Amino acid sequence: MSALNLKLKPIQLDSDDPFKSDLLDRKEEIVNLSLLAQNVDSPAVIAIDSRWGTGKTTFIKLWEQFLKSKNTHSLYFNAWETDFSEDPLVSFLGEMSEGLKSLIGASEETSEAWEKTKAAGKQLAKRVIPALIRIGTAGVIDADKIIEDEMVRAAGSLAGDALDNYLQQKAAIAEFHSALTTFIDNSSSEEQLIIFVDELDRCRPTYAIELLERIKHLFNIEGLVFVLALDKEQLGHSIKAVYGSGIDSDGYLRRFIDFEYQLKKPDMENYIKSLFLALQLDDFFAPRKKYQELRYDQEHLKNVFLLLTSSLRLSLREIEQFLASINIAIRTANEKEYLFPALLVFLILSKHFKPDAYKRYIST
Numbered sequence: 001m002s003a004l005n006l007k008l009k010p011i012q013l014d015s016d017d018p019f020k021s022d023l024l025d026r027k028e029e030i031v032n033l034s035l036l037a038q039n040v041d042s043p044a045v046i047a048i049d050s051r052w053g054t055g056k057t058t059f060i061k062l063w064e065q066f067l068k069s070k071n072t073h074s075l076y077f078n079a080w081e082t083d084f085s086e087d088p089l090v091s092f093l094g095e096m097s098e099g100l101k102s103l104i105g106a107s108e109e110t111s112e113a114w115e116k117t118k119a120a121g122k123q124l125a126k127r128v129i130p131a132l133i134r135i136g137t138a139g140v141i142d143a144d145k146i147i148e149d150e151m152v153r154a155a156g157s158l159a160g161d162a163l164d165n166y167l168q169q170k171a172a173i174a175e176f177h178s179a180l181t182t183f184i185d186n187s188s189s190e191e192q193l194i195i196f197v198d199e200l201d202r203c204r205p206t207y208a209i210e211l212l213e214r215i216k217h218l219f220n221i222e223g224l225v226f227v228l229a230l231d232k233e234q235l236g237h238s239i240k241a242v243y244g245s246g247i248d249s250d251g252y253l254r255r256f257i258d259f260e261y262q263l264k265k266p267d268m269e270n271y272i273k274s275l276f277l278a279l280q281l282d283d284f285f286a287p288r289k290k291y292q293e294l295r296y297d298q299e300h301l302k303n304v305f306l307l308l309t310s311s312l313r314l315s316l317r318e319i320e321q322f323l324a325s326i327n328i329a330i331r332t333a334n335e336k337e338y339l340f341p342a343l344l345v346f347l348i349l350s351k352h353f354k355p356d357a358y359k360r361y362i363s364t
Helices: 027-039 056-069 088-099 108-124 148-154 158-186 205-218 232-243 249-254 268-278 281-290 297-311 316-330 341-353 355-363
Strands: 044-049 074-078 193-198 224-230 259-262
Touching: 027 044, 027 056, 044 056, 056 074, 056 193, 056 224, 074 088, 088 108, 088 205, 108 158, 158 205, 205 232, 224 232, 232 249, 268 281, 268 297, 268 316, 281 297, 281 316, 297 316, 297 341, 316 341, 341 355
Parallel strands: 044 224, 044 259, 074 193, 193 224
Antiparallel strands: none
C-alpha cells in the first residue's frame, strides 16, 4: 500500500526534464530569461521581484536546473541559510568553492587564480579589520566589540588607523578583482557564469544589505551575471532599518539592479488542479462518486477553494498550506460521509484569518 501525500513535498527536479514537475507553467519565462542572461553585457544584476510565498525559490531552482541541462555554468546561493555568518563574503566564497568545483579544477591556472581570489577575499572579511573602526557598508562603528585596552590604545591614533584600513581595503579589493577576473578568463566556459542569490529578503537587515554591497563592489566582473530572488517591498524595510526611515529604498536598490522581472501570475485553476493530483485528492474522491449525494463533493470543494483563495489573494505558499490542511481534515471522513465542502473551506480559512470568530462559531 502506497503512502498518502498529506502535504506537498519539495519539488523534485529531473535533470533530463527540468520542467517535468513544473506546476506553474514557467518554461517560457525561464527560456526567455536565460537568453537575456546569456546575451546581456556583463556584469549585470537581474532581480526577480515577487512577494513572499509566490514561488521565487521554485522558479530559480527550475531555472538553474534548466541551465545545467544546457551545460551552462551556474551557482545557487541561499542567502537566508548563511546569514548566521558575520560577513556575507565569507559564506559566499565558501559556497562558490563548493558550487564551482568543475570550473575551479579545470586547469592549474584556474585553480591558482581561485586560490588568490579566496586569499584576497579573506583580507576583505570583517575579522581582519581593526576592532575599533569597521568600514562596513552601513558605516557604523561596532562599539559593542571594543575592549578596554583597544579603546585606550586607539585614542591617539584613530585617524591613522582609519586611513591605514582604507588603504588596505582598497589594495585588497584591487587584488580580489584581479584574481577573480583571471579566474573567469581561465575557466573553460565562454558563456556567462550565472549566480542565483535566493531569499535575500528573509535575511537579517544588515546581512542582506552588506551582501548587496559585496556583490556590487567586489563581483562587478566581466562574465558574471547575478540573479537576485527578492521581495523589493520587504527588502525596503531592511534598508530603512539600517539607514533610517527617510532613505529612498527604491533609489538605493536601483544602484544594484540592472533589470527587474515580475513573475507572471499563474493560472490558479490549473495550479489547484495540479495540487489535487499531487495530494492524491482525485484518488480520495473517486470511490465516493458512486453515491449520488456525494458525486459533486470534489468539484464543490475545488470551486469554493478557488473562489475564496482568489478573493483573499493568497500566495502560492498559503494555498499549498491551506489545501494540505483540508487534505488532512477530509481523510478523517469515511467513504459515505458528506463533507460539507463549502463549510469546510470556510472554517479552515477562518481559523487562520479570523481566529476569534472561528472560536465563537465552534463553541456554539
